[in-house]
Structure formats: C-alpha cells, structure tokens
Amino acid sequence: MKLRKRLGCLHAHYSNIEYIENALAPYNIEILHFVDPGLMERLRSVQNFQEGDAQQKVKEQIEWIAQTNVDAILITCTNYIAILQDDQLSIPVPIIKLDEPFFDFICNIQQPHTLLFTNPATVEGTMERLRLFADTYQKSLNIEVVVLNNMFDLIMQGRKKEYDQEVARMLEQLIYDDKIISVAQLSMVDAAQLVEAKTGRSITNPLKTFVSTIVKELDLENIY
Known part of the structure; x- marks a missing residue:
C-alpha cells in the first residue's frame, strides 16, 4: 500500500473544513487544516x-x-489566493489553488454564464485572475458577475444556516431565468447543492472541479 499522503489546507473560515473532508473522504489522505479569519477581517475593516x-x-x-x-x-479562500505572490515563495511542496480547476471549467462554457459571489472583497481579485487565466489559454469569457450583497456577514458570524437559506433563495430566483449559473466561493456550496436537489438544475462550484486535480497531483488511492 502507498504511504498516506498529507495535505495542508489554508482556510479563511472554519466552515470550509467540512467541504474538503467530505470531498476527499474516499481517498487515502490525511488532511491538516489551518484556519485564520483574521486576515479577511482586517482586509474588510x-x-x-x-x-x-x-x-x-x-x-x-x-x-x-x-x-x-x-x-x-x-x-x-479566493481572497487568499488573489493576495498570494507565487514569486515570493520558495517552498518544496506544490500549492494547489482551489479556483484554478474551476476557472478551467468555466472558461470552456460558451453560453452566457452568471458567476455569483457573496463576498464583495473577493470579486476584483478573482475576476482579475480569471481573465488572466482565460488570456493565457486563449479562451473567451461570456460572464456576468452578480454579487449577493449583505449575506457574507452571516457566515462570518457563524450563522451558516441563515446564510445557506438566503443564498439558496437567490439562486432559485436566478435559476428559473434559465441561466447557466456557477458559485465562486466554497461557502456557497451547500446552498447550491440544496437548489440542485430541489430543481434538478446543475450549479457548478469550485468543490466539483478540484478533486481530480488533488487526486492527480498527489497520486491518491481510492480507499472505497
């Protein structure tokens, strides 16, 4: 049997831990979580x-x-990713950015596409990186950015159930307009999954697209 791989995860909020644990549960991997909401709070306030x-x-x-x-x-954290300067780092392990497989997926969507955020502070950095990614791979983007305002404070205050309900309510309104929708933040995954189950419509999120990247990068074994 291969040695168990170890993955270190940097989060801006503890709620992201469960998403990663569940997504990687089928694989032979140990996950270490490091959570620091302080930087996000300082950037915001x-x-x-x-x-x-x-x-x-x-x-x-x-x-x-x-x-x-x-x-x-x-x-x-999309904000941490946007802030990170790769050329300032000299570490021996690869850094995997949650949104890059997501960028690859949405760059291949040709139809008009709505990309949703709840945290206004992440929009500029994420979209700048998305445009750079698209330019690098010569992809065209047909994206409308929508920010669901006044919701992100709920998740930062630990009111996740309320947050999920509010995000799901807004997603339902948009999905019935027959739009292709993606959510840009990991914190929005539960709400997106609720709406998918209720409507049968697919909503892309970063969690759906990153697992294959981790599996390939670390050559993971499926333990189920």
Missing part, C-alpha cells in the same frame, strides 16, 4: 491595512504550513 502587509501574512502562513511535512498545500 481596517482602512490603512496595506496590500503588502496582507501578502506578507499569507506568505508566512504558507511557509509555516510547508514546515508541517505535507505533500501539498491547498488554499481554499
């Missing part, structure tokens, strides 16, 4: 918090995780 300070903090977090004998590091 401290006016003079500089981007360079944020980049340094993320760099320190990644380097700390790399020292815990992991085989790869997964970053689940």
Whole structure:
C-alpha cells in the first residue's frame, strides 16, 4: 500500500473544513487544516491595512504550513489566493489553488454564464485572475458577475444556516431565468447543492472541479 499522503489546507473560515473532508473522504489522505479569519477581517475593516502587509501574512502562513511535512498545500479562500505572490515563495511542496480547476471549467462554457459571489472583497481579485487565466489559454469569457450583497456577514458570524437559506433563495430566483449559473466561493456550496436537489438544475462550484486535480497531483488511492 502507498504511504498516506498529507495535505495542508489554508482556510479563511472554519466552515470550509467540512467541504474538503467530505470531498476527499474516499481517498487515502490525511488532511491538516489551518484556519485564520483574521486576515479577511482586517482586509474588510481596517482602512490603512496595506496590500503588502496582507501578502506578507499569507506568505508566512504558507511557509509555516510547508514546515508541517505535507505533500501539498491547498488554499481554499479566493481572497487568499488573489493576495498570494507565487514569486515570493520558495517552498518544496506544490500549492494547489482551489479556483484554478474551476476557472478551467468555466472558461470552456460558451453560453452566457452568471458567476455569483457573496463576498464583495473577493470579486476584483478573482475576476482579475480569471481573465488572466482565460488570456493565457486563449479562451473567451461570456460572464456576468452578480454579487449577493449583505449575506457574507452571516457566515462570518457563524450563522451558516441563515446564510445557506438566503443564498439558496437567490439562486432559485436566478435559476428559473434559465441561466447557466456557477458559485465562486466554497461557502456557497451547500446552498447550491440544496437548489440542485430541489430543481434538478446543475450549479457548478469550485468543490466539483478540484478533486481530480488533488487526486492527480498527489497520486491518491481510492480507499472505497
């Protein structure tokens, strides 16, 4: 039997842990979770918090995780991904960004496509990276960005049930307009799955697209 691989995960909120644990449950892997909502809170609320300070903090977090004998590091927070400066890192393990397999998927959708966020602070960085990804692979984008305002505070306050209900309500309104819809944040996955089960319509999310990347990167065994 192969040695069990170790994956270090950096989250901005503890609610992301369950998503990753469930998605990777079929595989022979040990997952170490590192959660720090403090950086996100400072980005949202401290006016003079500089981007360079944020980049340094993320760099320190990644380097700390790399020292815990992991085989790869997964970053689940879209804001952390946008802040990270790859050229400032010199660590021996690969970094997997949750949204890159997601970008690859949505870049291949030719029809008009609605991409939803609940956290306004993640939109600019995510869309900048998405456009760069599309340009790199010579893909065209036909995307409308919709921000579901006044919802993200619920998840940050631990009111996940209310958050899921509100996001699901808005998703249902949009899905009946016969639009192709994706949700950009991991925190929106449960609500998307609720609406999928109720309507039978598919809603793409980053969790659906990242598992094959992890399996390939770490050469994981299926244990079921």
